[in-house]
Amino acid sequence: MTEPGFSDIAAAAERLRGHAVRTPLLEAPLLNEQIGGRVLVKAENLQLTGSFKFRGAFNKISQLDAAARKRGIVAYSSGNHAQGVAAAARYLETPAVIVMPEDAPAVKLDNTRAWGAEVVTYPRHGADREMIALDIARDQARTVIPPYDDPHIIAGQGTVGLEITEQAGERGVSLDHIVICCGGGGLTAGAAIALAERLPGTAIHTAEPEGWDDTKRSLETGTRQRIEEVTPSLCDALLASTPGELTFAINNRLVTSGFAVSEEDVGRSMALAHRYLKIVLEPGGAAALAAVTSGKLDVAGKSVAVVASGGNVDHTVFCDMLSRFGT
Amino acid sequence: MTEPGFSDIAAAAERLRGHAVRTPLLEAPLLNEQIGGRVLVKAENLQLTGSFKFRGAFNKISQLDAAARKRGIVAYSSGNHAQGVAAAARYLETPAVIVMPEDAPAVKLDNTRAWGAEVVTYPRHGADREMIALDIARDQARTVIPPYDDPHIIAGQGTVGLEITEQAGERGVSLDHIVICCGGGGLTAGAAIALAERLPGTAIHTAEPEGWDDTKRSLETGTRQRIEEVTPSLCDALLASTPGELTFAINNRLVTSGFAVSEEDVGRSMALAHRYLKIVLEPGGAAALAAVTSGKLDVAGKSVAVVASGGNVDHTVFCDMLSRFGT
Numbered sequence: 141m142t143e144p145g146f147s148d149i150a151a152a153a154e155r156l157r158g159h160a161v162r163t164p165l166l167e168a169p170l171l172n173e174q175i176g177g178r179v180l181v182k183a184e185n186l187q188l189t190g191s192f193k194f195r196g197a198f199n200k201i202s203q204l205d206a207a208a209r210k211r212g213i214v215a216y217s218s219g220n221h222a223q224g225v226a227a228a229a230r231y232l233e234t235p236a237v238i239v240m241p242e243d244a245p246a247v248k249l250d251n252t253r254a255w256g257a258e259v260v261t262y263p264r265h266g267a268d269r270e271m272i273a274l275d276i277a278r279d280q281a282r283t284v285i286p287p288y289d290d291p292h293i294i295a296g297q298g299t300v301g302l303e304i305t306e307q308a309g310e311r312g313v314s315l316d317h318i319v320i321c322c323g324g325g326g327l328t329a330g331a332a333i334a335l336a337e338r339l340p341g342t343a344i345h346t347a348e349p350e351g352w353d354d355t356k357r358s359l360e361t362g363t364r365q366r367i368e369e370v371t372p373s374l375c376d377a378l379l380a381s382t383p384g385e386l387t388f389a390i391n392n393r394l395v396t397s398g399f400a401v402s403e404e405d406v407g408r409s410m411a412l413a414h415r416y417l418k419i420v421l422e423p424g425g426a427a428a429l430a431a432v433t434s435g436k437l438d439v440a441g442k443s444v445a446v447v448a449s450g451g452n453v454d455h456t457v458f459c460d461m462l463s464r465f466g467t
Numbered sequence: 468m469t470e471p472g473f474s475d476i477a478a479a480a481e482r483l484r485g486h487a488v489r490t491p492l493l494e495a496p497l498l499n500e501q502i503g504g505r506v507l508v509k510a511e512n513l514q515l516t517g518s519f520k521f522r523g524a525f526n527k528i529s530q531l532d533a534a535a536r537k538r539g540i541v542a543y544s545s546g547n548h549a550q551g552v553a554a555a556a557r558y559l560e561t562p563a564v565i566v567m568p569e570d571a572p573a574v575k576l577d578n579t580r581a582w583g584a585e586v587v588t589y590p591r592h593g594a595d596r597e598m599i600a601l602d603i604a605r606d607q608a609r610t611v612i613p614p615y616d617d618p619h620i621i622a623g624q625g626t627v628g629l630e631i632t633e634q635a636g637e638r639g640v641s642l643d644h645i646v647i648c649c650g651g652g653g654l655t656a657g658a659a660i661a662l663a664e665r666l667p668g669t670a671i672h673t674a675e676p677e678g679w680d681d682t683k684r685s686l687e688t689g690t691r692q693r694i695e696e697v698t699p700s701l702c703d704a705l706l707a708s709t710p711g712e713l714t715f716a717i718n719n720r721l722v723t724s725g726f727a728v729s730e731e732d733v734g735r736s737m738a739l740a741h742r743y744l745k746i747v748l749e750p751g752g753a754a755a756l757a758a759v760t761s762g763k764l765d766v767a768g769k770s771v772a773v774v775a776s777g778g779n780v781d782h783t784v785f786c787d788m789l790s791r792f793g794t
Contacts, residue, residue, distance in 0.1 A: 164491050166513060169554075170581050185745040186493060227496075247742060254497050411782065415574060418512040418778030420745040451745030455738065455793045459786035466782045 141386050144291040146337040149298035149330060152199040156299055159231065160195050161187050165307040165445070168416035177439030179432055180313065181417060182304050185425055185451025189251070191377070192300050192327055192449050193217075193224030199296030200285055201228045208283050209234040214276045215285040216240070216269040218376050219248025220450050225285050226255035237282065239273045245376065245422075245454050265370060288326030289384030298330025304445050305338040315342045316442040319399070319428040321449040322346035322355045324380040325387030331447065332394035345437060346391070346398040347427040349375040349406070355383050355391065356398030364388050374403060374457060377424030377450055399437060405430040407465030413448065414462060422453035423461065468713050471618040473664040476625035476657060479526040483626055486558065487522050488514050492634040492772070495743035504766030506759055507640065508740070509631050512748055512778025516578070518704070519627050519654055519776050520544075520551030526623030527612055528555045535610050536561040541603045542612040543567070543596040545703050546575025547777050552612050553582035564609065566600045572703065572749075572781050592697060615653030616711030625657025631772050632665040642669045643769040646726070646755040648776040649673035649682045651707040652714030658774065659721035670723040672764060674754040676702040676733070682710050682718065683725030691715050701730060701784060704751030704777055728754050732761040734792030740775065741789060749780035750788065 166181045184192040201213060212235035215225040222238040229236035236257040240249060241264035252259055262272055277284045286293060301318075308315050318335060320328045325346075332344050346355050351371025358365045366382040373379060383391065406423045409430035413421045421429070428446040431437050437444065493508045511519040528540060539562035542552040549565040556563035563584040567576060568591035580586055589599055604611045613620060628645075635642050645662060647655045652673075659671050673682050678698025685692045693709040700706060710718065733750050736757035740748045748756070755773040758764050764771065 161491075164488075164513065169515070170578060173581070186491065188496070190745055251497060254500070414747050414782055414785070418517050418747040420741050420747060455741055455786075455789040458741070459782075459789060462782040462786060 141291060143386065143390055144295040144298070144333065146333055148291065148295035149302055149334050152295040153299045153302055155199055155202050156195055156296070159198055162303060163187050165304065166417050166419070171412060171416040175432065175439060177441060178313065178443040179439065180308060180443070180445045181429060182300060182445060182447045183419055184300060184447060184449050185419055185421055189223040189227045190450055190452040191220035191224060191425065192297055193220045194227055195299050196293035196296030196326060197221065197224040197228035197285060200290065200292040201232050201234060203292060204283055212236065212280065212282045213285050214239070214273050214282040216273040217287055218379065219244045220377050220452060221287045222248060222252040223255060223452070226252045226257035230256045237276055239269050245452060247454050248452050288324035289386050291386065294326050294330040294387065296330070297327040298334045300327060300447060301331030301334030305334060308445060313443050315339055315445050317343045317345060317437060317439065317444040319345045319347050319431050319437060319444065319446045321378060321424060321427045321447055322348050323378040324384045325355055325391050326384065327447065327449060328395065329387040329390040332391060336394050343396040344394055345396055345431065347431040348398065348400055349373045349378055349427060350400045350402050352379050353398060353400035354381060356400055358383050358388055359392065359395055359398050362392060375406065375424035375427060377422060378427060399431040401427050401430040401434060401436065404465060405434040407461040409433045410461045411466035414466070419448065420451040420453065420458065421448050422450050425450035468618055470713065470717055471622040471660065473660055475618065475622035476629050476661050479622040480626045480629055482526055482529050483522055483623070486525055489630055490514050492631065493744050493746070498739060498743040502759065502766060504768060505640065505770040506766065507635060507770070507772045508744060508756060509627060509772060509774045510746055511627060511774060511776050512746055512752055516550040516554045517777055517779040518547035518551065518752065519624055520547045521554055522626050523620035523623030523653060524548065524551040524555035524612060527617065527619040528559050528561060530619060531610055539563065539607065539609045540612050541566070541600050541609040543600040544614055545706065546571045547704050547779060548614045549575060549579040550582060550779070553579045553584035557583045564603055566596050572779060574781050575779050615651035616713050618713065621653050621657040621714065623657065624654040625661045627654060627774060628658025628661030632661060635772060640770050642666055642772050644670045644672060644764060644766065644771040646672045646674050646758050646764060646771065646773045648705060648751060648754045648774055649675050650705040651711045652682055652718050653711065654774065654776060655722065656714040656717040659718060663721050671721055672723055672758065673725040674758040675725060675727055676700045676705055676754060677727045677729050679706050680725060680727035681708060683727055685710050685715055686719065686722055686725050689719060702733065702751035702754060704749060705754060726758040726763045728757040728761060728763065731792060732757040734788040736760045737788050738793035741793070746775065747778045747780065747785065748775050749777050752777035
């Protein structure tokens with residue numbers, strides 16, 4: 141696999157024009173005051189399907205030839221990639237099968253089906269979802285749409301970073317930092333390529349849940365580390381056990397440092413997003429904001445962009461987090 | 468008082484440029500499918516201070532002369548106008564006193580103080596807030612910033628309607644209907660003036676809570692009706708007991724019909740906004756969407772814009788509504 145370059149992200153942005161939402165870069169002055177810096181929140185929860193994943197899926201599927209689109213696609217996902225692929229497949233008129241853990245949030249399972257995809261479930265910790273998807277791909281001659289370790293997926297997600305550079309520029313803000321929620325690293329890699337090209341002075345950071353900080357550990361050692369122990373986490377969107385090969389090659393070069401955030405950090409950032417930004421973030425989508433609101437990244441006197449990567453959360457989990465960590 | 472015209476709204480839009488947020492017009496394809504029509508949600512919960520009220524306040528205060536700004540301003544409000552005025556006053560460097568009911572949502576009281584205003588509270592049903600404000604204005608030579616019955620306030624709120632016409636046009640949508648959350652009628656009047664000028668074929672509707680449907684009743688009779696009975700309602704932003712004089716003169720001419728929505732209608736629309744749009748709406752801010760999602764306005768095969776006018780709700784109330792009416 142070859143690494144995507146900035147031109148691939150610019151081309152993805154053209155493909156996505158009129159299909160993906162140019163999500164707003166939100167800011168709450170009263171939250172800024174609490175933090176002592178300026179926080180710009182890229183609200184990808186407002187993206188079609190409630191997360192950034194539509195971008196990469198659409199960029200990838202739109203480049204399949206007519207014969208491949210007719211045969212169909214298959215993907216595996218904890219839920220956000222599932223919905224992104226299902227929606228992109230529908231707009232691009234290709235039949236989709238999605239392999240999902242049976243305990244994925246109900247909103248993610250329901251919405252994936254509502255977008256018209258066929259959902260195949262599996263027990264989260266008892267089966268290899270990638271193998272299930274590869275079997276389906278082979279048996280039915282479908283194209284696999286991988287969740288992150290793919291140049292077209294990375295380029296599509298990178299449009300988030302490209303838009304942030306444009307929107308910060310429109311606002312006259314010079315970004316000192318950007319923090320990105322990180323699972324397999326596709327969003328981080330794509331955004332990092334865009335930032336490195338357009339705003340080379342901005343420090344790039346990842347945010348992961350405690351116990352699933354494989355990218356942080358890999359950045360610290362310079363080699364891909366694997367999480368062996370399964371820690372319970374509400375950040376279902378970020379539970380990759382090791383960075384992608386392609387994504388880590390990029391991130392190891394471009395990312396400054398990684399943060400691991402606790403459940404309390406995440407819950408507090410969800411509550412702050414509710415209170416000051418009036419948006420719904422899922423736990424995994426609130427990790428980057430949590431790295432800032434918890435003080436793990438000190439932004440006193442600085443400007444920081446955080447990617448709020450998704451908002452697909454059942455209201456029971458959402459409200460449980462707000463009741464525990466809201467003020 | 469003279470009625471504002473379209474040129475006053477255009478002038479307000481110029482004054483607000485770079486100060487107010489051009490809030491997004493959100494759309495969720497899966498919600499559209501449920502409803503059978505196309506629903507575009509003007510997300511004024513994402514406006515500075517969490518509601519549209521900043522627009523009118525900024526437009527009004529920015530036109531005060533230097534001496535008046537130095538003496539300061541006073542406003543009375545259940546909470547959204549309070550925050551809008553407090554923020555506008557801070558940016559325009561004039562001291563603000565805000566008269567608020569003591570049982571206003573905590574988030575509204577706290578944020579008004581956080582914007583730097585002095586808050587004076589009163590018992591909601593035991594005192595005349597307008598009289599308290601007028602007394603303060605007289606004693607301290609402050610300018611009153613009224614919540615709705617004022618041409619500059621109406622013109623400022625009208626920029627919401629102007630942006631909707633622009634954003635629907637950018638999206639190539641021809642709007643059959645628009646529904647607007649209605650308290651005293653300032654937002655409705657301003658938006659109606661903009662719509663009547665730019666999209667004269669669009670039917671304009673108001674949405675009010677059951678028991679507080681004074682505008683609906685007034686539209687039906689052609690004269691200003693007054694609510695005599697105090698019905699408990701979570702839509703604290705919409706509890707005006709009679710339409711404004713100026714606002715009703717405009718709305719009586721331009722508005723097609725009014726809807727009254729129940730607490731269940733509102734709770735269901737808050738839950739749908741959480742699930743499909745990933746935004747936080749306060750009960751009063753969800754009333755217009757509720758008129759559509761409850762089927763009170765049939766939009767089968769039609770396109771409708773709804774104004775989501777605010778998102779300032781304590782998480783306890785928000786989560787109570789979601790647990791009762793979410794699915």
